Amino acid sequence: MQVVEKKSEMSLTQPIRALLNVEDYHQQAKGKLSQMIYDFYSTGSDDQLTLIDNQQAFRRIKLRPKILIDVSSHSAINSISCQTQLLNSTMTISFPCIIAPTALHRLANGEHGELATVRAAVACSTIMCVSTMGSTRMERIAEEHREQIKTNYPQSTSQLWYQLYVFTNRQYTQRLIEHAERCGYKALVVTVDSCILGNRECDVHNQFSLPEGIQAENLIDDKNSDFAKTYRQAPMDASLSWKDLKWIRSITSLPIILKGIIHPDDAREAVKHGVQGIVVSNHGGRQLDTCQSTIDALPDIMDAISGEHHQIDVYIDGGVRRGTDILKAMALGAKAVLIGRPVLWGLAVDGMQGVRNVLDILKKEFRVAMMLCGCQTIDDIRKNNLLVMNNNSNIRSKL
Ligand SMILES: Cc1cc2nc3c(=O)[nH]c(=O)nc-3n(C[C@H](O)[C@H](O)[C@H](O)COP(=O)(O)O)c2cc1C
Structure with a gap:
């Protein structure tokens, strides 16, 4: 790994290491955050086994590359070979990696928070899925998105999606959906793995509370009792069930994507209910501990829906830290991956530029992985039979 040192200060200061990968950003962010x-x-929740396994499961899968294939089309700096079409080709992203919805970006970057993230999404031509629990109002994020495209990145194909938690107060939930649509969000990502908050013991030990001036801004409206400051007490609707999808469908014309599917039967049910996509997700190991890792869950899910008439987009998140992870997810049939923590690490280290760097690193790694596997196009990743699954091995190493 490249190490850059300032000679005169060598004995006084730590050497400055170049940040080459997501883990480098993680370690740097760790040093910066309280x-x-x-x-x-x-x-994660409980013993954090799912959190660990999300990453380990990717590592257990091995690649068997195809060789002697002309992959020179990747050489162009802005290689089009990684571009990915989503939701019936209504959206294009520069490579199959989307910013997952994560709460409270101003905890990582007090000044800009979600605005820094959205600028990076525009610069990298990808989608930012904005969390209900954001620390910046959704209309402000949408305005910044428009402004950035207009002023700085007219070629950008970036879009915004809105992540929804369904609250016990359905009228309030409805107002959130309608507001997101009015603001120009292009898909509704309904989180379905959170009928109650997972047991996150670290937050209890730390007596987690929001610093002065930072709150879940979108949970405030004039008709709503203000639970933005307490954040964790926001009352999720534990009665949410399949029949409610009809209700959500009746409120919005946006594509609906269900986030938090692990069971193949649920994937089939989602297709039957006519949604446009699912995210295979266990909430990054923050909800049900010992839940199956997402990349292990993906093959059965793909099998379960392969015979269905109505085709949907299948996305996956949890533990994606390398370009090879993205390639493995695509090889198993995912349309794209979402990344949660890597974005937060980039944001904490260097705001918008940090998020951009993290996305650029993953894109570069993904391109290299494609070339080394003999893939000219995204379709080749699925066709080339590149994976050796080894689900029995039980490697446990500290992350
Ligand atoms: C700090 C944090 C906050 C999160 N907040 C939300 C949220 O508000 N809504 C949601 O649907 N998922 C939320 N998630 C889950 C992410 O969308 C995503 O599923 C997960 O982070 C993916 O795993 P990864 O962090 O290993 O990439 C959160 C995850 C983290 C780490």
Whole structure:
């Protein structure tokens, strides 16, 4: 790994290491954030086994590359070979990696928070899925998105999606959906794995609380009792069930994507209910601990829906840290991956530029992986039979 040192200060200061990969950003962010905020971002529920396994499961899958294939089309700096079409080709992203919805970006970057993230999304031509629990109002993020495209990145194909938690107060939930649509968000990502908050013991130990001036801004409206400051007490609707999808459908014309599917039967049910996509997700190991890792869950899900008439987009998140992870997810049939913590690490280290760097690193790694596997196009990743699954091995190493 490249190490850059300032000679005159060598004995006084730590050598400055170049940040080459997502883990480098993680370690750098860890040094910058307070213990309470770092733990809030990084940890999972109970014994954090799912959190660990999400990453380990990617590592268990091995690649068997195809060789002697002309992959010179990747050489162009802005290689089009990684571009990915989503939702019936209504959207294009520069490579199959989307910013996952994560709460409270101003904890990582107090000044700009979500505005820094959205600028990076525009610069990298990808989608930012904005969390209901954002620390910046959704209309402000949408305005910044428009402004950035207009002023700085007219070629950008970036779009915004809105992540929805369904609250017990359905009228309030409805107002959130309608507001998101009015603001120009292009898909509704309904989180379905959170009928109650997972047991995150680190947050309890740390007595997690929001610093002065930072709150879940979108949970405030004039008709709503103000639970933005308490954040964790926001009353999720534990009665949410399949029949409610009809209700959501009746309120919005946006494509609906269900986030938090692990069971193949649920994937089939989602197709039957006519949604446009699902995210295979266990909430980054923050909800049900010992839940199956997402990349292990993906093959059965793809099998379950392969015979269905209505085709949907299947996305996956949890533990994606390398370009090879993205390639493995695509090889198993995912349309794109979402990344949660890597974005937060980039944001904490260097705001908009940090998020951009993290996305650029993953894009570069993905391109290299494609070339080394003999893939000219995204379709080749699926066709080339590149994976050796080894689900029985039980490698446990500290992350
Ligand atoms: C700090 C943090 C906050 C999150 N907040 C939300 C949220 O508000 N809504 C949601 O649907 N998922 C949320 N998630 C889950 C992410 O969308 C995503 O599923 C997960 O982070 C993916 O795993 P990864 O962090 O390993 O990439 C959050 C995850 C983290 C780490």
